[in-house]
Amino acid sequence: MNTLRTLMLSGITFLLSFLFGQSRAAENHKLKIDTPDQSRFVKVKLVQGQFTEPTEMAILPNLDILVAQRRGEIMIYKNHAKTLKEALKLDVYYKANVPNVNAEEGLLGIAIDPNFAINKYIYVFYSPIKTAVNRLSRFKMVNDKISPSSEKIVLEFYSQREICxxxxxxxxxxxxxxxxxxxxxxxxxxxxxxxxxxxxxxxxxxxxxxxxxxxxxxxxxxxxxxxxxxxxxxxxxxxxxxxxxxxxxxxxxxxxxxxxxxxxxxxxxxxxxxxxxxxxxxxxxxxxxxxxxxxxxxxxxxxxxxxxxxxxxxxxxxxxxxxxxxxxxxxxxxxxxxxxxxxxxxxxxxxxxxxxxxxxxxxxxxYPYGESKEFPQVGSGGRTAMAGPVYRPKPGVSPYPAYYNGKLLIYEWMRGWVKAVSMSPTGDYLAMEPIFGNMELAAPIDMELGPDGKIYILEYGKGWFTKNPDAGIVRVDYLKGNRPPQINKMEIKKTSGLLPYKLIATLNVKDPDGDTLSYIWNLGKGIKKTTRTPVLTHTFTQKGEYAISVKAVDKAGASSASNTITVFAGNEHPEVEIRLTGNKSFYFPSKPVSYQVLVTDNGSTVNKKRIYISSTYTEGLDLAGAQLGHQQAAQTLIGKSLMLKSDCSTCHKVNEVSIGPSFKKVSNKYQQNSKAISYLAAKVVKGSSGVWGEVPMPAHPTMKEGEAKEIAEWIMSLSATANNKPSLPLAGKIIPPATINTGKPIFTLKASYSDMGAPGLKFLSTTNVVNLRSNVIEARDLKDISEFGRRDFSGTEALILPQDAGWIKLKQIDLTDISSLSIVIKEMGVSSEYSAEIRLNNQNGQLLGKGSISATAGNLSLNVVKDGQLHDVYIIFKANKKGIKDRPLLLNIKLST
Known part of the structure; x- marks a missing residue:
C-alpha cells in the first residue's frame, strides 16, 4: 500500500512539475502528505574526539568503518568492540613549507571495492610526500591491517604544490x-x-x-x-x-x-x-x-x-x-x-x-553567501556544498520511511544542515526540505549509506587543520517506537554568586511519547544529582568554576543531554544599570539623551576606572523585533552567543589558530585602532582576505550590522588591554545629530564593568545596553500590519494603504513626552480620503488621537501618556470612500515631542 501511494505521489509530483514548467516555484507547491516526524530521527554517536582531520569513510559489509585522515592514517572503527585503531599510515604531503600557506592535500578519499567481501580491495586517493602528484591506488586489507606492499598504483597525475x-x-x-x-x-x-x-x-x-x-x-x-x-x-x-x-x-x-x-x-x-x-x-x-x-x-x-x-x-x-x-x-x-x-x-x-x-x-x-531566491531553504552564510547518497533502501531492509525513497540527500559542511531533494522520475529538481532537522552536526564532511540501509555521517569538527573534540562518526536511526526526550535548553537563574552560592537550574524538556522522565545532573568536579523534576537547587560551598549539564532519561532508558553552562562560585557578576531621563524607546534630533550609569559589585568595591561607556549609531533592529530599552547580560552572553549561532566558530577559535586567526589575536591586533569595532563588523558582514593569510573568511551579507558589531565588541573585549580607549563619563548628555541617518537609526548606549576577580577565579564582566530608535520609522521597518501592501518607491520600500480599512501596530513602545504622530504619504491625489485613529494596547483601546490624512501627510495630536510603561500602539486607517483602487503609499511615521 505504501509503495502504491509513493508511486501515485511521484506521478502527481511529476505532473505538477510538467504543468509548472519545472519551475523553482514547485518548492512552494510540494506535497506535504505524510511528511515523517523529524523527532524520530536520532543521532547515535559511534566514536567522538579521536580523529585528526577525517576526510572520507567507507563502511564495510560487517559495519566496521574505515576512515581516511588527511595526515595519512587509515583508521578502522570496529563495530562490535566499539574501538578505533590504525590500519595503515601513508607518508603524505599535507603541510606546506611556505609561510602562511595551508596545504589541503594529503589522504583525501577512500572507498571499498564492490566485491570487497571476496577480494578485500580498498581504494585511496592521496598525495605521496616524495612526488608532486595526486595518486589513486588500490590496497588489500587482511585482518584489519592494510599492507603498504599490496599497493597497486591505478593512476596519478601532476599536482602543483606549495599553493592552496x-x-x-x-x-x-x-x-x-x-x-x-x-x-x-x-x-x-x-x-x-x-x-x-x-x-x-x-x-x-x-x-x-x-x-x-x-x-x-x-x-x-x-x-x-x-x-x-x-x-x-x-x-x-x-x-x-x-x-x-x-x-x-x-x-x-x-x-x-x-x-x-x-x-x-x-x-x-x-x-x-x-x-x-x-x-x-x-x-x-x-x-x-x-x-x-x-x-x-x-x-x-x-x-x-x-x-x-x-x-x-x-x-x-x-x-x-x-x-x-x-x-x-x-x-x-x-x-x-x-x-x-x-x-x-x-x-x-x-x-x-x-x-x-x-x-x-x-x-x-x-546558492551564494547571501540568501538564495531560487533555493531559499539553504539559508545564508559560509558555504561548502556536499552531495550525499540518493536514498535507496536495501532489499528487505527499510530503516527509514518510504517517503524518502529516491530522494537525494545534500548537506553543508559550514552551515551544518541536511536536505532531502525530491526529483521527478526523470531526475528533474522539484523541491527540497529539511531532514535530520533536529540534529546539530559538527561540520559534516562525508555521508554514506551503509549495508544496513542507514545513513552514517562523518563529522570533521568545528576547527580547521586540527584534532577536534567534536569530530566523529554518527549513525542516524529512525525510531518507530519509543523516542528520547526532546531538550530545548537548560537555563540557570543566576550563573555566579558569593559563597555559599545557590544554584537554581531549570530544564526545558518534553518527552514526545509522554513518558515520565528522570534527570541526572552533572555539576562538575565529580558532583552529580538525580531529580524527578526538571528543576535543580544546589548550594556550592567551595569556590571554583563548575560546568553544569543534565541528562533527561525516560522510563525505557532513552536519554538526551542538555547544553553546558559554566557557573562561578565565590565571585559574582557585577550589576550595571543605565538610567535614562525621558523616553525609553526613541531619541529625537538635537534633543539631548540624559543618562547615568550605576555599578554595584556584591562583596567588592567598585573601581570606577574599570567602567567603560560608549555610544554608537547602527542599523540592525527593525521595529518588529527591536530589542529596545535595557538589556543587561554577562559580556560572554551577548556577542559570543551571536558568534556561536553563526558559522564564525568554524574558522576561528578563541585562543587557538584555526583556518583563521584566534579571536584573541584579532583583539590584540586592533586595540589601538579607534575604528576597530566598525572595521571588524564590516569584515564579518562582507568577508575578508589577505589580512592574516591567503584563505578568505566568508561573508555574512544577511547579518544585521548591529549583530556584527556585537560580535566585534565581544572580540575586542578578549584582549588584556581591552577598553583602553577613552570612556564616556558616568553621567552626561549625548546630543543626537540634527539630521538622522536613516541607514543607521539605532542609537546604542553601552556600559560594561569588569571586576577584579577573586583568588583562584577569573574576572567577571557585565554589560548593559540601551537601544533607542530614531523617531522616524521607515515603512520597511513596519512588520505588524493588516490589509497593507508593499512596493518599491524610488529605491526604498513603501506601504500601500488599504482599500477600505487596515492597521499598523507599533509593538511595546514608550510614549513618554510624545505629543504628535505624523504620517508621510506619497501619490495621493485627493485630500481627506483617509482618516486615522491612534489607539492604546488594542484596536478598540483608549483613543489617543485622530485626524484626516492629507495628500502628503497626516499630523495627529496625541494625548500624552505619562505612565512610562511600554504599550502596543495601533494606527487604524479608514478610507472615506469604499474600495479605493489608486491607493497612496505610506513612506514613514514620525513621532514628535
Missing part, C-alpha cells in the same frame, strides 16, 4: 562497477601579491607568464588535464584500468584525456552515484566574490550538480545557472566579452587541450 587550494579526492563506485574519482582545479583563488589587477574572488583567468597557478583554464578548462574533473574508469583485476563507453572524450584524441567523465570543476569535494539510475551527483565548492560585477562576472556560488551523462559543467568560464564570467586582461584591467555557454573557448596559453569546449551544463542547485 582545491583537491577534490572523493571516490565512489557506480551500480555498473565503474569507479569515479573527483579532482580539484589545483588553482589558487587568491590575489597575486603586489599586483594592481587581480582575481578578487572571481574566476582565476590570469595567464601571465609564471602565474600558472592563477589560471584554472590550465586545469579545469583543459581537456588534456585530469585536474578539475570527475574521472570514470573500469579497474581490472591486475590494478590497471580501461576506459568505459560514454566518457566525455574519445580514447585516442591527443588533445583530451579519455578518463574524463565530467570537466569544468572547481572543487568537487564530495560525490555520489545513484545506485539505481547511475546518475552522478557532487557538491561543488565555489569562489568567494560576494557580489556581481558587470566588468568581471557573477558572484560566487556553491553548487549541487547532477550528471546523467558526460559533460562540461562550466568552471572557470561559467558558474551557477550558467552565469558567465568575462574575459579579463590582468595587465591593464580591461574586460572582454562574456563567455558563451553554448560555445566556450579556452584560448589560454596555459591550455594544452582543445580550444573549443563542449556546451556548458547549468548547475542542478546553486
Amino acid at each position: 587550494c582545491h583537491t577534490g579526492g572523493s571516490i565512489t563506485f557506480g551500480p555498473d562497477g565503474l569507479l569515479y574519482v573527483s579532482t580539484g582545479d589545483n588553482s589558487t583563488p587568491f590575489d597575486v601579491p603586489k599586483q594592481e589587477f587581480v582575481n578578487k574572488g572571481y574566476a582565476p583567468l590570469d595567464n601571465r607568464p609564471g602565474l600558472q597557478q592563477y589560471d584554472a583554464r590550465r586545469s579545469s578548462g583543459n581537456t588534456n588535464d585530469l585536474r578539475g574533473k570527475i574521472l570514470r574508469i573500469k579497474v581490472k583485476s591486475d590494478g590497471t584500468y580501461s576506459i568505459p563507453d560514454g566518457n566525455l572524450f574519445p580514447k585516442n584524441d591527443p588533445k583530451s584525456k579519455p578518463e574524463i567523465f565530467v570537466m569544468g570543476n572547481r572543487n568537487p569535494y564530495r560525490i555520489s552515484v545513484d545506485q539505481q539510475t547511475g546518475y552522478l551527483y557532487w557538491g561543488e565548492v565555489g569562489p568567494d566574490a560576494s557580489g556581481d560585477n558587470e566588468l568581471r562576472g557573477p558572484r560566487g556560488y556553491d553548487e549541487i550538480n547532477q550528471a546523467r551523462k558526460a559533460g562540461f559543467f562550466g568552471w572557470p568560464l561559467f558558474i551557477g545557472n550558467n552565469y558567465a564570467y568575462r574575459a579579463y586582461d590582468y595587465t591593464n584591467g580591461q574586460s572582454g566579452e562574456a563567455f558563451n555557454p553554448l560555445s566556450g573557448i579556452n584560448n589560454s596559453p596555459n591550455n594544452t587541450g582543445l580550444t573549443q569546449l563542449p556546451p556548458a551544463q547549468p548547475a542542478f542547485i546553486w
Whole structure:
C-alpha cells in the first residue's frame, strides 16, 4: 500500500512539475502528505574526539568503518568492540613549507571495492610526500591491517604544490562497477601579491607568464588535464584500468584525456552515484566574490550538480545557472566579452587541450553567501556544498520511511544542515526540505549509506587543520517506537554568586511519547544529582568554576543531554544599570539623551576606572523585533552567543589558530585602532582576505550590522588591554545629530564593568545596553500590519494603504513626552480620503488621537501618556470612500515631542 501511494505521489509530483514548467516555484507547491516526524530521527554517536582531520569513510559489509585522515592514517572503527585503531599510515604531503600557506592535500578519499567481501580491495586517493602528484591506488586489507606492499598504483597525475587550494579526492563506485574519482582545479583563488589587477574572488583567468597557478583554464578548462574533473574508469583485476563507453572524450584524441567523465570543476569535494539510475551527483565548492560585477562576472556560488551523462559543467568560464564570467586582461584591467555557454573557448596559453569546449551544463542547485531566491531553504552564510547518497533502501531492509525513497540527500559542511531533494522520475529538481532537522552536526564532511540501509555521517569538527573534540562518526536511526526526550535548553537563574552560592537550574524538556522522565545532573568536579523534576537547587560551598549539564532519561532508558553552562562560585557578576531621563524607546534630533550609569559589585568595591561607556549609531533592529530599552547580560552572553549561532566558530577559535586567526589575536591586533569595532563588523558582514593569510573568511551579507558589531565588541573585549580607549563619563548628555541617518537609526548606549576577580577565579564582566530608535520609522521597518501592501518607491520600500480599512501596530513602545504622530504619504491625489485613529494596547483601546490624512501627510495630536510603561500602539486607517483602487503609499511615521 505504501509503495502504491509513493508511486501515485511521484506521478502527481511529476505532473505538477510538467504543468509548472519545472519551475523553482514547485518548492512552494510540494506535497506535504505524510511528511515523517523529524523527532524520530536520532543521532547515535559511534566514536567522538579521536580523529585528526577525517576526510572520507567507507563502511564495510560487517559495519566496521574505515576512515581516511588527511595526515595519512587509515583508521578502522570496529563495530562490535566499539574501538578505533590504525590500519595503515601513508607518508603524505599535507603541510606546506611556505609561510602562511595551508596545504589541503594529503589522504583525501577512500572507498571499498564492490566485491570487497571476496577480494578485500580498498581504494585511496592521496598525495605521496616524495612526488608532486595526486595518486589513486588500490590496497588489500587482511585482518584489519592494510599492507603498504599490496599497493597497486591505478593512476596519478601532476599536482602543483606549495599553493592552496582545491583537491577534490572523493571516490565512489557506480551500480555498473565503474569507479569515479573527483579532482580539484589545483588553482589558487587568491590575489597575486603586489599586483594592481587581480582575481578578487572571481574566476582565476590570469595567464601571465609564471602565474600558472592563477589560471584554472590550465586545469579545469583543459581537456588534456585530469585536474578539475570527475574521472570514470573500469579497474581490472591486475590494478590497471580501461576506459568505459560514454566518457566525455574519445580514447585516442591527443588533445583530451579519455578518463574524463565530467570537466569544468572547481572543487568537487564530495560525490555520489545513484545506485539505481547511475546518475552522478557532487557538491561543488565555489569562489568567494560576494557580489556581481558587470566588468568581471557573477558572484560566487556553491553548487549541487547532477550528471546523467558526460559533460562540461562550466568552471572557470561559467558558474551557477550558467552565469558567465568575462574575459579579463590582468595587465591593464580591461574586460572582454562574456563567455558563451553554448560555445566556450579556452584560448589560454596555459591550455594544452582543445580550444573549443563542449556546451556548458547549468548547475542542478546553486546558492551564494547571501540568501538564495531560487533555493531559499539553504539559508545564508559560509558555504561548502556536499552531495550525499540518493536514498535507496536495501532489499528487505527499510530503516527509514518510504517517503524518502529516491530522494537525494545534500548537506553543508559550514552551515551544518541536511536536505532531502525530491526529483521527478526523470531526475528533474522539484523541491527540497529539511531532514535530520533536529540534529546539530559538527561540520559534516562525508555521508554514506551503509549495508544496513542507514545513513552514517562523518563529522570533521568545528576547527580547521586540527584534532577536534567534536569530530566523529554518527549513525542516524529512525525510531518507530519509543523516542528520547526532546531538550530545548537548560537555563540557570543566576550563573555566579558569593559563597555559599545557590544554584537554581531549570530544564526545558518534553518527552514526545509522554513518558515520565528522570534527570541526572552533572555539576562538575565529580558532583552529580538525580531529580524527578526538571528543576535543580544546589548550594556550592567551595569556590571554583563548575560546568553544569543534565541528562533527561525516560522510563525505557532513552536519554538526551542538555547544553553546558559554566557557573562561578565565590565571585559574582557585577550589576550595571543605565538610567535614562525621558523616553525609553526613541531619541529625537538635537534633543539631548540624559543618562547615568550605576555599578554595584556584591562583596567588592567598585573601581570606577574599570567602567567603560560608549555610544554608537547602527542599523540592525527593525521595529518588529527591536530589542529596545535595557538589556543587561554577562559580556560572554551577548556577542559570543551571536558568534556561536553563526558559522564564525568554524574558522576561528578563541585562543587557538584555526583556518583563521584566534579571536584573541584579532583583539590584540586592533586595540589601538579607534575604528576597530566598525572595521571588524564590516569584515564579518562582507568577508575578508589577505589580512592574516591567503584563505578568505566568508561573508555574512544577511547579518544585521548591529549583530556584527556585537560580535566585534565581544572580540575586542578578549584582549588584556581591552577598553583602553577613552570612556564616556558616568553621567552626561549625548546630543543626537540634527539630521538622522536613516541607514543607521539605532542609537546604542553601552556600559560594561569588569571586576577584579577573586583568588583562584577569573574576572567577571557585565554589560548593559540601551537601544533607542530614531523617531522616524521607515515603512520597511513596519512588520505588524493588516490589509497593507508593499512596493518599491524610488529605491526604498513603501506601504500601500488599504482599500477600505487596515492597521499598523507599533509593538511595546514608550510614549513618554510624545505629543504628535505624523504620517508621510506619497501619490495621493485627493485630500481627506483617509482618516486615522491612534489607539492604546488594542484596536478598540483608549483613543489617543485622530485626524484626516492629507495628500502628503497626516499630523495627529496625541494625548500624552505619562505612565512610562511600554504599550502596543495601533494606527487604524479608514478610507472615506469604499474600495479605493489608486491607493497612496505610506513612506514613514514620525513621532514628535
